[in-house]
Amino acid sequence: MAILDAAGAHGAHFAPIEQADLPAIERLLDLAFGADRQRRTAYRLREGITYEPEASCVAYDEHGALVGSLQSWPAALVEPDGVATPLWLVGPIAVSPDRRGEGIARAMLRRALTAIDATGMVAVLIGDPEYYGPFGFAADATGGWSLPGPFERHRLLARLDDGAALPAVGMLGPRHP
Numbered sequence: 001m002a003i004l005d006a007a008g009a010h011g012a013h014f015a016p017i018e019q020a021d022l023p024a025i026e027r028l029l030d031l032a033f034g035a036d037r038q039r040r041t042a043y044r045l046r047e048g049i050t051y052e053p054e055a056s057c058v059a060y061d062e063h064g065a066l067v068g069s070l071q072s073w074p075a076a077l078v079e080p081d082g083v084a085t086p087l088w089l090v091g092p093i094a095v096s097p098d099r100r101g102e103g104i105a106r107a108m109l110r111r112a113l114t115a116i117d118a119t120g121m122v123a124v125l126i127g128d129p130e131y132y133g134p135f136g137f138a139a140d141a142t143g144g145w146s147l148p149g150p151f152e153r154h155r156l157l158a159r160l161d162d163g164a165a166l167p168a169v170g171m172l173g174p175r176h177p
Contacts, residue, residue: 012067012104014111017056023065025058025094032094041149042126045089046073049174055088059095059104067096070108072116075124077145079167086175087158088116090125109135113159119163122166123159132157144169144170 017025020156022100029037037043039108051071059068075089091114116123129139137157145156148171158166 011062012059012099012102012107013014013062014057014059014108016053017051017052017058017069017071020058020066020069025069028066028069028094028096029092031097033092037092038123041147041151042089042091044148045075045173047174049074049176052088055090055112055119057108057111059108059170061099067099068104068108070112072112072123074177075172076175077167077170077172079170083167084175085167085170086120086121087172088123088140089125089172090116091127095126122164124172125157126151126155127157129154132156135159141168142165148173 001013006084033040047075053074055072057070060067061067071091073089075087076084077087078084090109093105093109095102112124123137125137127137129137136159138159139154139157141158141160142156143153147156160166
């Protein structure tokens with residue numbers, strides 16, 4: 001993703017994630033999701049891989065403080081016969097609690113999806129269908145998928161182009177090079 005220095009939602013400025021301080025991102029994630037966040041199933045989907053900088057970004061306020069972070073990860077849906085379909089796992093998407101509701105998360109998501117769309121692969125995430133539906137995410141294609149831990153089936157969402165299809169059954173996990 002190219003450097004995005006234009007002002008975004010309510011004065012937030014966006015930048016490539018590699019320009020960010022990783023401990024600051026971790027603190028923001030703890031603030032947004034709790035210190036026990038790494039026990040969630042979504043973290044198992046990212047074990048052993050690193051986020052993709054081209055489809056990840058951060059947001060800063062007018063004083064240079066980190067107020068948002070979005071990471072995207074290489075994932076795969078592995079069918080019972082071993083055939084793997086490459087996907088992108090979007091998230092976590094974190095915004096500082098005092099900046100929520102300003103459109104920062106939506107702006108970061110639009111930027112990530114632009115980069116993901118350029119790869120031709122499907123984006124998936126675990127999240128609220130009401131929030132992510134306007135971005136094209138739905139649970140229609142994921143009903144037969146498994147994850148390496150507990151999850152709420154209606155929150156496993158995929159973003160498909162019109163007419164695109166994904167395997168009906170498989171295990172979602174990290175995509176290793």
